[in-house]
Amino acid sequence: MTKETKTARSAVTGKVVTHPIGGKKAAKFAQVEGLKMSTASKVLSQKLAASGLKGDAYRSEIVKAFKKG
Structure with missing residues (x-):
């Protein structure tokens, strides 16, 4: 799956805004x-990456794990 980039103006x-920043730049x-990642965040990130999640699916699982209420 490729990243969908659209050229737009802020x-x-x-x-011109052309693409999101990548993981290395972040x-x-x-x-x-x-900023430092907590142990719980590191474990969750490794678990999700090992299961093959990427992009929106990865982000939604992160949000679910840390959402309060």
Whole structure:
């Protein structure tokens, strides 16, 4: 499955928006901000990745696991 990218312009800045950032770039941002993944998050991430989930299915399972209420 490929990522669906659409070229658009940001309503705020007017700059061209072409694609979302990837996992590696997101990890760099987190490192700069001093964010660290908890042990529970790491275990859940590894479990979901091992089961083959990607994209929207992966994100929805993450949301379900940490949703309160």
